[in-house]
Amino acid sequence: MNLFGNAVRWRSIAKEALDRTAIVAKFLCLLHVANTYICTPTLVYGPSMLPTLNLTGDVLLAERVSHRLGKVGPGDVVLVRSPVDPRKSLTKRVVAMAGDKVTFVVDPRNSDRVRTIVVPRGHVWIQGDNIYASSDSRQFGPVPYGLIEGKILCRVWPLDGFGSLNH
């Protein structure tokens, strides 16, 4: 009699646990879909976008709709998968689109030499705002548009830089 009662209680506990797990799983799925197709927060750090972005980390909101619609243009700060290490994502500014001529200082720390290049079809030219400490298209060349993962909307943290990146 006792054994039967225990079995019934275990079954109802298991059912409740399964229901709660299903709710959590549904929420995580929804979160994942929103992060991949609508908007996601990202933590970025490093010196290559000074003074726009801080050295020790900012939380930015990146939207994932514009690049699918082709609405990424010069001046936009974008999230780009690195062409040099596919496990990393970079945050840089788009300086020129396909077909544009871009003139850039090759190595500003050591010389004043400039080069001019035409950006090939299907590619974009990205540069960090801090050209003295940024590894970008000046080193690895124009980047295929297909590597762009999102466009930065605004800064969320730290709070004194909250809002659009152009302050």
Next chain:
Amino acid sequence: MVVGSLKLWTNLVIEGFQKSLSIAKFLCLLHATNTYVCTPVTPYGPSMLPTLNLTGDLVLVERVSTWLGKVDRGDMVLLRSTEDPRKVVIKRIVGMEGDTVTYLVDPKNSDASRTCVVPRGNVWIQGDNIYNSRDSRTFGAVPYGLVEGKLFWRIWPLKSFGSLHEKAKEDS
């Protein structure tokens, strides 16, 4: 009489809503499977002859290997085009990062060949039909981040049904 038909309408609307909700859930599951697990693809074009036909093939592409990094030389992969980001192309990986690749620049017109090293984070892709294929010989090595899936099975035509992996050459 009016109240009766109002109730009928409400029931119809609720039933319609529930049916479309279950259809939406099914489509979401299908989309998730296509994006993260496996998806069918109908390739067309001459650049992968004789492996893939000009038209009419149905192949399966799995998305797990690229995410785990288990893509290597000899694999046929689906990747986003470097020339038009709205297109997706199928080519074979001939060299991984660090490899030295020797290739015929323009086999239709000359025997000239060139050698280069594949840069870090990139892969060298070529179509099986080098006489009619725009690939790394034209636009250079391609960043690995553009690789979206690996071809592993052909469904149609039925006489070629089966695995697309290259079998090891046997001694004859």
